Amino acid sequence: MSAPWSFDEATGAAHKASSNQRAGEEFVKQAYRDYALAEKSYRVALAKRIVELRSEGNAATLCTDLARGDEHVAELKFRVVAAQGVKEAAVHAAWRNSADRRDTEAFVDWSKRRNLAEGFAGVAS
Numbered sequence: 768m769s770a771p772w773s774f775d776e777a778t779g780a781a782h783k784a785s786s787n788q789r790a791g792e793e794f795v796k797q798a799y800r801d802y803a804l805a806e807k808s809y810r811v812a813l814a815k816r817i818v819e820l821r822s823e824g825n826a827a828t829l830c831t832d833l834a835r836g837d838e839h840v841a842e843l844k845f846r847v848v849a850a851q852g853v854k855e856a857a858v859h860a861a862w863r864n865s866a867d868r869r870d871t872e873a874f875v876d877w878s879k880r881r882n883l884a885e886g887f888a889g890v891a892s
Contacts, residue, residue, distance in 0.1 A: 771878035771885075784864075784871040791857070791864035798857035802850040809843040816840050 772780065816834035821827060834840055 771881040772875065773878075777875040777878050780871050781875055784868040788861075788864040788868050791861040795854075795857040795861050798850070798854040802847070802854045805843070805846045805850040809840070809847045812840050812843050 813831075813834050816837050816839075817830045820830040820833050825833060835844070
């Protein structure tokens with residue numbers, strides 16, 4: 768930026784930064800919901816499969832490993848891990864949005880000070 772922001776530009780940048788931060792926070796909430804749902808589905812399917820395998824006469828010590836190897840259960844675990852990655856990325860994005868908002872606030876402050884120092888848009892006081 769070579770010139771300070773006008774009042775409208777500063778206000779617009781501040782509103783955009785605030786909006787981006789709110790959107791990031793919503794993304795984090797949704798990512799946590801998706802992760803929780805994936806984890807719930809996986810745990811329920813794993814438990815059901817363990818019970819099925821045990822009722823089929825398999826050794827109790829093997830049932831957990833066999834259940835985790837079940838194609839459906841493994842797919843659900845994959846979804847959990849993927850959702851966990853999205854959740855972590857969402858948290859990092861929220862931190863980045865917060866830092867960007869602080870940067871924007873600093874530029875707004877700089878613009879305000881520079882405008883005042885220059886006599887507001889080059890008009891000497």
